[in-house]
Amino acid sequence: MADVLVVGELKNGELKKISKELTSAGRKIADAIGGKVHTVLITDNVDAFAGDLKAVGADAVIGANLGEFSPEGYANGIFAIIQEKKPAVVLMPHSAQGKEYSARVAIKANAGIVADAVGLSVDGGKVVAKKPIYSGKAYANFKVSSEIQMFTVRANSQEVTPKDGAGAVEKSGASAGEVRTKSISKDLSGGNKVQLADASIIVSGGRGIKGPENWPIIQDLADTLGAALGASRATVDAGWISHSHQVGQTGKTVSPNCYIACGISGAIQHLAGMGSSKYIVAINKDGDAPIFKVATYGVVADLFEVVPALTSEFKKVLG
Amino acid sequence: MKIVVLVKQVPDTETNIKVGDKSINEAGVKWIISPYDEFAIEEGIRIREKSGGEVIAVSLGPDRAVEALRTAYAMGVDRAIHVKVDDYVTFDSTYTSELLANLIKAENADVVIGGRQSIDTDSSQVVVQIAERLNVPHVAMALKLEFDGNKVTATREIEGGTEVVETSAPLAVTAQKGLNEPRYPSLKGIMSAKKKPVDVKKPEELGATGSKLEVVSLEPPPPRIAGRKLEAADAQGFASQLVKALREEAKVI
Numbered sequence: 043m044a045d046v047l048v049v050g051e052l053k054n055g056e057l058k059k060i061s062k063e064l065t066s067a068g069r070k071i072a073d074a075i076g077g078k079v080h081t082v083l084i085t086d087n088v089d090a091f092a093g094d095l096k097a098v099g100a101d102a103v104i105g106a107n108l109g110e111f112s113p114e115g116y117a118n119g120i121f122a123i124i125q126e127k128k129p130a131v132v133l134m135p136h137s138a139q140g141k142e143y144s145a146r147v148a149i150k151a152n153a154g155i156v157a158d159a160v161g162l163s164v165d166g167g168k169v170v171a172k173k174p175i176y177s178g179k180a181y182a183n184f185k186v187s188s189e190i191q192m193f194t195v196r197a198n199s200q201e202v203t204p205k206d207g208a209g210a211v212e213k214s215g216a217s218a219g220e221v222r223t224k225s226i227s228k229d230l231s232g233g234n235k236v237q238l239a240d241a242s243i244i245v246s247g248g249r250g251i252k253g254p255e256n257w258p259i260i261q262d263l264a265d266t267l268g269a270a271l272g273a274s275r276a277t278v279d280a281g282w283i284s285h286s287h288q289v290g291q292t293g294k295t296v297s298p299n300c301y302i303a304c305g306i307s308g309a310i311q312h313l314a315g316m317g318s319s320k321y322i323v324a325i326n327k328d329g330d331a332p333i334f335k336v337a338t339y340g341v342v343a344d345l346f347e348v349v350p351a352l353t354s355e356f357k358k359v360l361g
Numbered sequence: 362m363k364i365v366v367l368v369k370q371v372p373d374t375e376t377n378i379k380v381g382d383k384s385i386n387e388a389g390v391k392w393i394i395s396p397y398d399e400f401a402i403e404e405g406i407r408i409r410e411k412s413g414g415e416v417i418a419v420s421l422g423p424d425r426a427v428e429a430l431r432t433a434y435a436m437g438v439d440r441a442i443h444v445k446v447d448d449y450v451t452f453d454s455t456y457t458s459e460l461l462a463n464l465i466k467a468e469n470a471d472v473v474i475g476g477r478q479s480i481d482t483d484s485s486q487v488v489v490q491i492a493e494r495l496n497v498p499h500v501a502m503a504l505k506l507e508f509d510g511n512k513v514t515a516t517r518e519i520e521g522g523t524e525v526v527e528t529s530a531p532l533a534v535t536a537q538k539g540l541n542e543p544r545y546p547s548l549k550g551i552m553s554a555k556k557k558p559v560d561v562k563k564p565e566e567l568g569a570t571g572s573k574l575e576v577v578s579l580e581p582p583p584p585r586i587a588g589r590k591l592e593a594a595d596a597q598g599f600a601s602q603l604v605k606a607l608r609e610e611a612k613v614i
């Protein structure tokens with residue numbers, strides 16, 4: 043048996059892009075090792091998403107109704123499906139939720155796990171996972187030697203390739219079982235904006251924005267592009283913005299297609315969080331700032347002039 | 362309350378990393394306590410200061426890991442245990458969690474606190490894996506912890522906001538920035554830490570079944586797409602060039 047089991051993710055009732063990324067990556071692995079791709083979604087409305095996942099290679103789309111997110115409940119349910127499907131490979135998102143339940147699933151299944159993989163390939167019938175280590179200063183390739191090979195995968199790291207799978211819809215009877223941590227309340231006041239973790243475009247501001255009153259300049263560009271708002275630690279420590287926006291070693295790790303750094307010097311701890319972005323734009327008036335060493339496009343200029351000009355230019359072309 | 366805090370030694374971020382075949386070249390590397398583990402140590406001490414009991418710092422690693430335990434002593438922990446592994450695959454979370462869970466089981470701890478991730482491997486796995494192995498609940502990304510006997514109320518970071526949860530000890534916790542402000546070790550603490558005993562445990566004593574990962578190779582980071590600085594006369598010129606580059610060349614917007 044050489045099947046691949048993918049765990050997808052929904053947000054506010056919509057399919058997250060990572061679900062397609064992982065299904066597509068799972069398809070490539072399954073084709074190499076000769077197996078099927080089962081994509082699991084935690085929902086009671088799996089039919090709504092089956093077409094999208096079939097189109098990127100899912101042979102089976104499994105809906106599991108596990109209720110509100112809880113790491114224990116999700117782990118119990120996902121493990122029950124693993125026991126039933128007996129996959130050789132399990133791919134899970136390295137999202138806030140994925141990080142939590144994957145750890146429990148790995149122990150339940152007695153599997154080795156590579157977390158935060160950005161590259162997946164197959165060698166000798168085994169998956170080779172590549173992941174950045176030491177703040178991106180090195181990359182390591184791993185194989186998992188247990189019977190089941192598990193991986194959590196970074197958002198935006200896998201290509202989505204159209205490929206027709208059988209797309210059969212299944213409803214799993216798996217249940218959340220015993221959950222010992224009870225959710226009392228949630229505060230999602232920052233909730234409607236684009237989230238850093240899965241954003242494909244991020245506009246970030248650093249100490250160069252001078253003060254919290256100037257965030258609207260950065261936010262306008264972000265809104266125009268449908269991008270998430272990021273920040274350097276200097277702005278968080280100064281109290282200009284909440285820590286949830288911080289990108290970097292002690293903030294969030296992100297891998298967008300495009301990262302626009304405005305007034306950020308590019309300290310190593312900041313690069314640790316965004317260095318794997320596909321394209322990096324740096325806007326900084328100091329031409330020697332370290333950010334230019336990683337920037338695809340560098341603009342040596344005053345952000346207070348360039349950022350508003352950029353926003354209006356984008357507004358023109360994006361309509 | 363018996364509290365175990367997990368302390369990992371990692372290379373300082375500013376340190377230059379030289380990549381070897383299957384591991385890094387450790388010569389010249391400066392080692393620090395992984396920043397999130399400092400929040401864990403601090404929280405352990407604060408719980409003890411409030412509720413009484415004992416804080417045990419545990420570090421898994423080669424001989425040098427003792428330095429991290431000395432720092433934990435200097436901050437105020439009561440005991441230190443070094444799980445000494447010499448041929449350690451730093452990256453294998455299930456092996457690490459197995460050794461640590463077996464130790465914690467033997468210690469019969471009420472609370473285990475670690476960082477939300479260590480900054481060398483960024484896996485976010487070990488502490489929650491320990492919770493699973495000990496069959497206890499966990500709170501990840503904790504921003505606030507309150508104990509009322511065995512009852513625990515915690516605030517934690519979730520995607521897009523925060524969540525208040527209720528659970529009970531024994532439990533495992535991962536510390537997020539914001540949980541507390543770690544104290545600096547006092548000079549007196551540093552002096553007395555030098556003389557304190559560090560209990561050493563070997564993997565064999567902890568019933569390890571071995572690693573489940575194979576390091577195939579290490580490599581330097583992939584080369585970045587060659588960068589270029591744009592040339593323009595004014596802000597408007599930069600803006601139109603950038604829009605063109607991002608839409609027509611990079612095709613990302």
Ligand SMILES: Cc1cc2nc3c(=O)[nH]c(=O)nc-3n(C[C@H](O)[C@H](O)[C@H](O)COP(=O)(O)OP(=O)(O)OC[C@H]3O[C@@H](n4cnc5c(N)ncnc54)[C@H](O)[C@@H]3O)c2cc1C
Pocket residue numbers: 247248249250251273274275276277288289290291292293294304305306307308309310311312315325326327328331343344345346396
């Ligand atoms: C343990 C540890 C963990 C850390 N973790 C993180 C982390 O997670 N994330 C993080 O970001 N940092 C982190 N740091 C901090 C990091 O070392 C830097 O201090 C921080 O990233 C600097 O932020 P900055 O680039 O906004 O500020 P600065 O370094 O002050 O840079 C501001 C930049 O803005 C430019 N500028 C000023 N005015 C303008 C203008 N009008 N137009 C254009 N450009 C302008 C300047 O030329 C300068 O390059 C960490 C540090 C430590 C020690």
